[in-house]
Amino acid sequence: MKVGIGYANEPDPLLSATRVIGEAVETGGISRPGLAIAFCGGQLDPDAYLKGLQSHLGMDVPVIGGSAIGVITNEHLSYRGYPATAAVLELNGIQCVVVSQTGLNGNERQTGRKLAEGLPDHTSDGLLFILYDSLKIPAGGDIPPVLNASAPLIEGIEGALRPYVPVFGAGLISDYGFAKSTSQFCGTFSATGSAAALLLSGNFQYYYRIMHGCSPLDGVYRKITKMAGSAIYELDGRPVVEIIDGLYGSGDWHHQHPVDLLTIGVNHGRRFGVPEEGSYVNRLITGILPDGKGIGMFEPDLEPGMEIQFMLRDGKKMIESARKNATELMAQVQADGKKARFGIYIDCAGRTGDYSNTPIEEAEEIQHVLNKHGTPLVGFYSGVEIAPFLHKSRGLDWTGVLLVLAE
Known part of the structure; x- marks a missing residue:
């Protein structure tokens, strides 16, 4: 060759x-x-x-x-x-x-x-x-x-x-x-x-x-309790937009398509312990939905009942x-x-x-x-x-x- x-x-x-x-x-x-x-x-x-x-x-x-x-x-x-x-x-x-x-x-x-x-x-x-x-x-x-x-x-x-x-x-x-x-x-x-x-x-x-290049934000596992297709509406029974507003301290992220810094990760490895980057599948958030009630995901492969973690994009990592x-x-x-x-x-x-x-x-x-x-x-x-x-x-x-x- x-x-x-x-x-x-x-x-x-x-x-x-x-x-x-x-x-x-x-x-x-x-x-x-x-x-x-x-x-x-x-x-x-x-x-x-x-x-x-x-x-x-x-x-x-x-x-x-x-x-x-x-x-x-x-x-x-x-x-x-x-x-x-x-x-x-x-x-x-x-x-x-x-x-x-x-x-x-x-x-x-x-x-x-x-x-x-x-x-x-x-x-x-x-x-x-x-x-x-x-x-x-x-x-x-x-x-x-x-x-x-x-x-x-x-x-x-x-x-x-x-x-x-x-x-x-x-x-x-x-x-x-x-x-x-x-x-x-x-x-x-x-x-x-x-x-x-x-x-x-x-x-x-x-x-x-x-x-890879993402790290768990806080280590907290959150369960998807309401979603449809590639849109997530609730985590642990709470509106996901409200949760992310709290993480950012404002609603400035509503204008970001896709959302900066924050992604959603699914851990396929050990639940607790030192996070291993090779165990995570991460998903970009495309932005807030037009009605303001949920977020869109880059891939529709998440399901209700799955546990996710918020991940931060880590440039150094x-x-x-x-x-x-x-x-x-x-x-x-x-x-x-x-x-x-x-x-x-x-x-x-x-x-x-x-x-x-x-x-x-x-x-x-x-x-x-x-x-x-x-x-x-x-x-x-x-x-x-x-x-x-x-x-x-x-x-x-x-x-x-x-x-x-x-x-």
Whole structure:
């Protein structure tokens, strides 16, 4: 496997594509491109960018990717202007297939099932990389967005995936306000309201780590006593808005979409004792509901009767987690006698330095570690991150997922 990475930040999507592909082919020494993984910031025209990529790669090279808040490479990290990137892969015996399905906004589970059923026969030695449109209905004014859920999509995929392979990927967004449509690159075309999947198999080994960065606010467990869909109305029989007003000391958070600092966590580990970041699944709060009686969640996978904790986003812990996990992952690759050929970093858009108010970018830790090992890196800022976690593939929030392919 050979991989080249390209980057540009140009308002002209065709010029951007030309520079991205030129740099990727040159730095990777690519002579026979077999796959491209490409992303562009929400201000760049994604359809024109894809067409520009195809004008250089040819229509027989599948492109998977789409819109993002920003992009990450070995040398660049940007969510301002018109950032764009692509990884161009020369597969050298590794098999790849890209399939896609529309209709995500109507039924996530059915879309996932059809996506998996569209995959060809494969062995269990590979992985599935999926990208889907996070946005079902855009936000408007003080009305929070309606989002597509990762849980039923993944359940639909896994229910039809034979044999099973691990599922990685992301829900794509193009702006922090959840107001702009999001494009998915589906092999040879771009679409919205869709899901695309890349099946990779062959002579490679994958490694991954999940970077966290939240701490329990007060250690108090609160039971969900009233909710509907992805909206929570009551905890322990009390209005959830009233509880959060008390935590903030005001109602200023009512105007935040999504809510700053505070998330909701479910602890899958020991109930008491020192909190372990790897035991928590966290969920972003998209904002207060229009009627002011509840809060919206980024994923509708919580249920009445579940116990949750309020979590604080911890910038210091986030950066430490990125450094520690990336270092340990690359050490494991070396210990196994493998060579890391390619890294993909799926990073929650809430983890940017601007959004997290941190002095440095946590993704710089990923850059430093992979650059030390000479490993090509492509990354993007997402709405939802997907990886195997606690015995199943899950949609995650406020995480970074580092996936490394080695030979």
